[in-house]
Amino acid sequence: MQLDDKVCYCFHISKRKIVNHLRIYQPKRVSQLSECGGAGTGCGWCIPFLKRYYEQWQQGDIVAADDISPDQYAKDRGHYIKAGKGTPPPGATPS
Ligand code: FES
Known part of the structure; x- marks a missing residue:
């Protein structure tokens, strides 16, 4: 995946938006990435990726x-x- 690919399908958020949010708002906790358009608050699928980007950002090394x-x-x-592991919001269910 590249910067313009979607990370959070539930809320249509690209990796670029996440990276910019980290750079501008410098959140203290990974959970604060939810303030980036609700990232991670739908089905939960993207949370491991949000955590990975947060950790990379903390180490000053976001991988594009x-x-x-x-x-x-x-x-x-x-x-x-x-598999029933998460429930997306209406309109964000995969086909
Ligand atoms: S893909 Fe991000 S919460 Fe569902």
């Missing part, structure tokens, strides 16, 4: 590209939701 493709990320989220 992740080792998962956008297609695989979306597919994995679909499996996660179909």
Whole structure:
């Protein structure tokens, strides 16, 4: 995934938005990333990725590209939701 790929499908938030939020607001806790458009407050799928970006930011080393493709990320989220592990808001259910 690259900076303009979506990280939070529930609220349509790209990695770039997350990175900019970290840079501008410098949150004290990873949970404060929810203030970035509600990131992580839907199905919960993206929370491990938000944690990873937060930790990378704390270490001063945000990695622009992740080792998962956008297609695989979306597919994995679909499996996660179909397995009953999280409930997305209306309109954000994978097809
Ligand atoms: S993808 Fe971020 S909360 Fe569902």
